[in-house]
Amino acid sequence: MELTPDDVKRVAELARIELTEDETRAFVKDLNDILRYVNRLQQVDTEGVEPAYHVVPLENVMREDCVTPSLPVDEALDGTTGRSGDYFKVPRILDVD
Amino acid sequence: MDVIDRPLYELARLLESGEVSAEELAVEFLSRIDKVDGIVGAFVTVDREGTLSGARMADKARRAGEAPSHLAGIPIAVKDNMCTRGIETTCSSKMLRGFVPPYDAHVVERVKAAGMLVIGKTNLDEFAMGSSTENSALRVTRNPWNLQRVPGGSSGGSAAAVAASEAPAALGSDTGGSVRVPASYCGIVGMKPTYGLVSRYGVVAYASSLDQVGPLAANVRDCAIMLRVIAGHDPRDSMSIDAEIPDYEAQLGRDIAGKVIGLPKEYFAEGIEPGVRDAVLEAAKQLSKLGVEVEEVSLPTVEYALAAYYIIASSEASSNLARFDGVRYGHRAEGAVDSVSMFMKTRAEGFGPEVKRRIMMGTYSLSAGYYDAYYKKASQVRSTLKSDFDRVFERCDALLTPTAPTTAFPIGERIDDPMSMYMSDVCTVTANLAGIPGISLPCGWQDGLPIGMQLLGKRFSEATLLQLAYAYEQAAGYPSRKAPVTKDRGCCSCH
Numbered sequence: 244m245e246l247t248p249d250d251v252k253r254v255a256e257l258a259r260i261e262l263t264e265d266e267t268r269a270f271v272k273d274l275n276d277i278l279r280y281v282n283r284l285q286q287v288d289t290e291g292v293e294p295a296y297h298v299v300p301l302e303n304v305m306r307e308d309c310v311t312p313s314l315p316v317d318e319a320l321d322g323t324t325g326r327s328g329d330y331f332k333v334p335r336i337l338d339v340d
Numbered sequence: 341m342d343v344i345d346r347p348l349y350e351l352a353r354l355l356e357s358g359e360v361s362a363e364e365l366a367v368e369f370l371s372r373i374d375k376v377d378g379i380v381g382a383f384v385t386v387d388r389e390g391t392l393s394g395a396r397m398a399d400k401a402r403r404a405g406e407a408p409s410h411l412a413g414i415p416i417a418v419k420d421n422m423c424t425r426g427i428e429t430t431c432s433s434k435m436l437r438g439f440v441p442p443y444d445a446h447v448v449e450r451v452k453a454a455g456m457l458v459i460g461k462t463n464l465d466e467f468a469m470g471s472s473t474e475n476s477a478l479r480v481t482r483n484p485w486n487l488q489r490v491p492g493g494s495s496g497g498s499a500a501a502v503a504a505s506e507a508p509a510a511l512g513s514d515t516g517g518s519v520r521v522p523a524s525y526c527g528i529v530g531m532k533p534t535y536g537l538v539s540r541y542g543v544v545a546y547a548s549s550l551d552q553v554g555p556l557a558a559n560v561r562d563c564a565i566m567l568r569v570i571a572g573h574d575p576r577d578s579m580s581i582d583a584e585i586p587d588y589e590a591q592l593g594r595d596i597a598g599k600v601i602g603l604p605k606e607y608f609a610e611g612i613e614p615g616v617r618d619a620v621l622e623a624a625k626q627l628s629k630l631g632v633e634v635e636e637v638s639l640p641t642v643e644y645a646l647a648a649y650y651i652i653a654s655s656e657a658s659s660n661l662a663r664f665d666g667v668r669y670g671h672r673a674e675g676a677v678d679s680v681s682m683f684m685k686t687r688a689e690g691f692g693p694e695v696k697r698r699i700m701m702g703t704y705s706l707s708a709g710y711y712d713a714y715y716k717k718a719s720q721v722r723s724t725l726k727s728d729f730d731r732v733f734e735r736c737d738a739l740l741t742p743t744a745p746t747t748a749f750p751i752g753e754r755i756d757d758p759m760s761m762y763m764s765d766v767c768t769v770t771a772n773l774a775g776i777p778g779i780s781l782p783c784g785w786q787d788g789l790p791i792g793m794q795l796l797g798k799r800f801s802e803a804t805l806l807q808l809a810y811a812y813e814q815a816a817g818y819p820s821r822k823a824p825v826t827k828d829r830g831c832c833s834c835h
Contacts, residue, residue, distance in 0.1 A: 251700070254700050254703050257707060258703040259662075260696055266693075270697065270700060274700060274704070283647055285717070289723075289724065292720040292724055293723055294719030294723060295726055297549050298722075299775060318442040322439055322668060322669030334681075336678065336679045338678075
């Protein structure tokens with residue numbers, strides 16, 4: 244299954260990465276090269292095999308629901324260029340028109 | 341005193357006996373960094389003041405009989421994808437240039453609890469994605485044994501720092517071979533622990549089911565020492581195992597006669613350079629002489645491991661790197677009219693090409709209509725691979741393989757061909773997929789470049805792997821050796 248430029252644009256949109264036309268062209272080639280290689284997995288008989296999403300026999304590691312100190316607000320906001328009071332300020336999220 | 345070439349265990353002894361002070365060590369290593377790092381390029385950040393003042397504090401504590409451990413005052417280098425409070429942590433990416441974490445990674449906490457010092461942060465492939473450190477957005481790191489060659493990746497800076505005597509040991513991270521491959525190319529020892537042995541808290545996530553932090557050092561004993569420093573339960577990493585950590589160093593020197601080592605035939609097939617294959621087979625002979633039984637085994641799923649790895653790693657990466665959106669930390673694009681375009685521009689500007697490639701590959705593999713064919717399929721193959729390993733470990737105590745198909749390749753040779761770059765990891769990804777430990781150590785030379793051999797073991801068999809590695813190292817004569825880098829350190833080709 245070969246990716247087209249439209250496929251790559253759709254994936255880039257999902258991944259929230261703006262691509263130039265040159266980048267789109269380059270990624271079409273790169274991703275198709277990679278897909279051609281990884282498609283060999285289809286040769287493996289995995290009938291009845293449980294997927295191993297993890298290799299550690301741990302399940303639902305929980306902790307007590309009690310309040311412990313959190314990162315102080317100033318430290319949490321220290322890394323952003325968009326601080327407004329105790330908030331992260333960002334460009335508008337909703338469409339205005 | 342010439343301290344920069346001494347093993348870490350010897351530096352600890354000299355500190356304890358008072359023959360050298362931590363301040364002297366700090367001065368010597370900082371001086372070495374000044375001398376060679378302009379050429380080697382291992383470091384992104386060097387913390388001169390912190391190291392000197394930390395060293396003085398360690399000396400004071402030792403004099404008062406209050407040193408936190410016998411390792412107090414020894415400086416180590418830390419890969420720049422591990423958070424260090426108050427010290428810039430860039431992941432070698434434009435996305436995090438200027439990012440100063442408000443906390444230490446768990447492994448950094450443990451290093452500091454032992455009284456050790458973080459001398460600096462080392463260069464890596466951006467967000468740990470790469471096999472040569474050429475994907476760093478910040479600088480080039482060169483292999484100290486041949487400056488036209490790559491140090492390996494993604495922990496190339498850490499490996500080069502140790503090989504060039506800029507630090508006696510370093511921490512790296514390994515998702516598909518990123519500690520072991522650079523260790524192999526730079527002629528040092530590097531280990532990836534069992535998944536879950538070392539906490540990932542504070543390590544910038546690449547692929548959460550594969551990432552592990554591991555030590556890089558000039559010899560097996562130092563590696564054992566560092567592993568014990570960083571290993572241990574941490575409730576902040578939900579996959580962290582709660583188990584007792586052995587004294588790995590104390591267990592070195594145990595007799596290995598009677599142990600069974602398997603040579604998986606799939607690791608010695610076409611694609612492995614003959615010189616590398618011969619050096620590893622020669623190491624197998626050395627191990628036989630020490631009483632080890634060596635036999636051929638088979639792991640049929642290995643042929644598909646690299647493909648499974650790239651789908652799983654890139655899928656998990658696409659999720660982990662979604663947090664880099666310009667809102668809370670890191671780069672934020674300017675002039676965007678709404679948040680979505682701010683995200684899109686921020687990520688276009690902040691990420692390099694390999695990172696974008698992997699995020700897109702992962703997004704595609706997880707997207708509706710493709711999930712079953714890619715991510716689920718790869719996870720099933722992962723399960724089959726794990727069964728292959730379980731089966732051979734019923735009989736074998738360890739497996740011996742090359743660490744990489746070749747020695748260090750020239751800078752620039754593979755950067756334009758992603759698939760050829762990915763092939764560097766073909767011997768190492770299996771351990772990450774199966775969650776098992778692996779160690780790389782030097783076993784020979786080819787045209788002035790080190791060759792690495794890899795020992796793999798079942799989960800939590802680090803003590804056995806270290807014993808086997810130690811026995812080989814002591815018997816086969818590839819002792820701790822550092823690259824001169826500059827001419828006035830003596831001849832550049834004495835091996």
